[in-house]
Amino acid sequence: MKTTTNSDTVIVLDFETTGLSPDCGDRAIEIGAVKLVNGEAVERFQQLMYPGQRISRFIEDYNGISNNMLKKAAPCEEVMPAFAKFIEDFNLVAHNASFDSRFLDAELNRVKCKQRENFACSMLIARRLYPEAPNHKLGTLVRYKSLPNDGTFHRALADAEMTAHLWLTMMQDIKDRHSFAAIPFEVMQKLARTSKQATTGFLRRESARVSKI
């Protein structure tokens, strides 16, 4: 029996890839994801994935994933169906979601799995909530908000874990500032699309609206 619902569960995910664009032939080489249920990490997914091509020295240096490691990794045809099962129809979160969503769609498309649209971007939301931060790179925000980390960066699960902490911290900061009892996922999605000047008014209105539901 399914024990969680779409509303209380989000999947925070991160891809390591061979480059920046699946349209230019780049492939995913590692997936990391954390399932959050009612604000708690209850399950994790981490898998290297053989991309069918050698990766560049830059990528090896960037994330520490080597060609030798990928030779032994499972192919897309094995990993993606398992990942599609892991994420089910839950809402998705990523840091700079436009990047991860393109790779997710591309890899799901290879195995004929359903593509996804219900993404929220932690980077766009962080820009709204923390305009005073030095910048909005994941590592900078982890330091800026003193979020838990083990010092590992640019590996899929480690980045997904940090993004999950950032997501929960942003939710809590919004609750503290605007008296939300709970924040619907759709409000977070809309917040990312709200202009900087309109952010405070938007959250005030949404808080009042949600409290009446």
Add this chain to the structure above:
DNA sequence: TGCCAGGCCCTCTTTAGGGCCTT
């Protein structure tokens, strides 16, 4: 460390250009 692309935001804008962020 940087480049590739794409989506988004901001502003000295909207008939545009540049910066940020992801690997």
